[in-house]
Amino acid sequence: xxxxxxxxxxxxxxxxxxxxxxxxxxxxxxxxxxxxxxxxxxxxxxxxxxxxxxxxxxxxxxxxxxxxxxxxxxxxxxxxxxxxxxxxxxxxxxxxxxxxxxxxxxxxxxxxxxxxx
Amino acid sequence: xxxxxxxxxxxxxxxxxxxxxxxxxxxxxxxxxxxxxxxxxxxxxxxxxxxxxxxxxxxxxxxxxxxxxxxxxxxxxxxxxxxxxxxxxxxxxxxxxxxxxxxxxxxxx
Numbered sequence: 681x682x683x684x685x686x687x688x689x690x691x692x693x694x695x696x697x698x699x700x701x702x703x704x705x706x707x708x709x710x711x712x713x714x715x716x717x718x719x720x721x722x723x724x725x726x727x728x729x730x731x732x733x734x735x736x737x738x739x740x741x742x743x744x745x746x747x748x749x750x751x752x753x754x755x756x757x758x759x760x761x762x763x764x765x766x767x768x769x770x771x772x773x774x775x776x777x778x779x780x781x782x783x784x785x786x787x788x789x790x791x792x793x794x795x796x797x
Numbered sequence: 798x799x800x801x802x803x804x805x806x807x808x809x810x811x812x813x814x815x816x817x818x819x820x821x822x823x824x825x826x827x828x829x830x831x832x833x834x835x836x837x838x839x840x841x842x843x844x845x846x847x848x849x850x851x852x853x854x855x856x857x858x859x860x861x862x863x864x865x866x867x868x869x870x871x872x873x874x875x876x877x878x879x880x881x882x883x884x885x886x887x888x889x890x891x892x893x894x895x896x897x898x899x900x901x902x903x904x905x906x
Contacts, residue, residue, distance in 0.1 A: 689837075689838075711892060713892075713894075717838075721898065722883065722896040722897060722898040722899055723883070723885075723896045725893055725894070728892055728893075738893075770838045772838070772840065774840075776887075785830075785842055785845050786830050786832070786842045786845070786885070786894070787842065788832075788839065788840035788841070788842075789839070790837065790838065790839035791837070791838030791839050791840070792838075793837075793838055
């Protein structure tokens, strides 16, 4: 299994500021996923963070707004830039751990609940 | 159109009741996951299924690949089972998972 430490767990931010969320995994993983979960909604994939290459962003998400770093196989950061109240969400990082049957078990961080005033 | 549909959206049960949450999906998948999200926001994986049935304690998950349907059952429900239960599928192609909108369960003592 994988244990993911995510921080901050919550924060209240002012409009126009930026916040960086960190995820540390206790084992090496190939891909890390960053999700946003807006109030009452399901998870939406922001991007996939790959070690040694640029993150792959989903439609509707851009690097300038959500820059991602992946310096090694156990760590990643997501920055929410120039925040507005519409960015108020829970942000989660996730990994899929490969096992012998190929389909991997999913592990999630504890989530970062952001409120933008 | 959502590739994953869950029902019901909200569910209130008395302690001890048997609970069923359903998940239907429209794509070919290599695996289906049942996840539990507590009010703080953290998500825990309950089951990963590619066929048949799995049981962990009071939780049972089944999947019918031909019908593209899965169910999560909770026997002898308890207030600590109160959470949002999310169904997620991994399609055969691509790295992205598709998530249901979740079922919010409240178990009343």
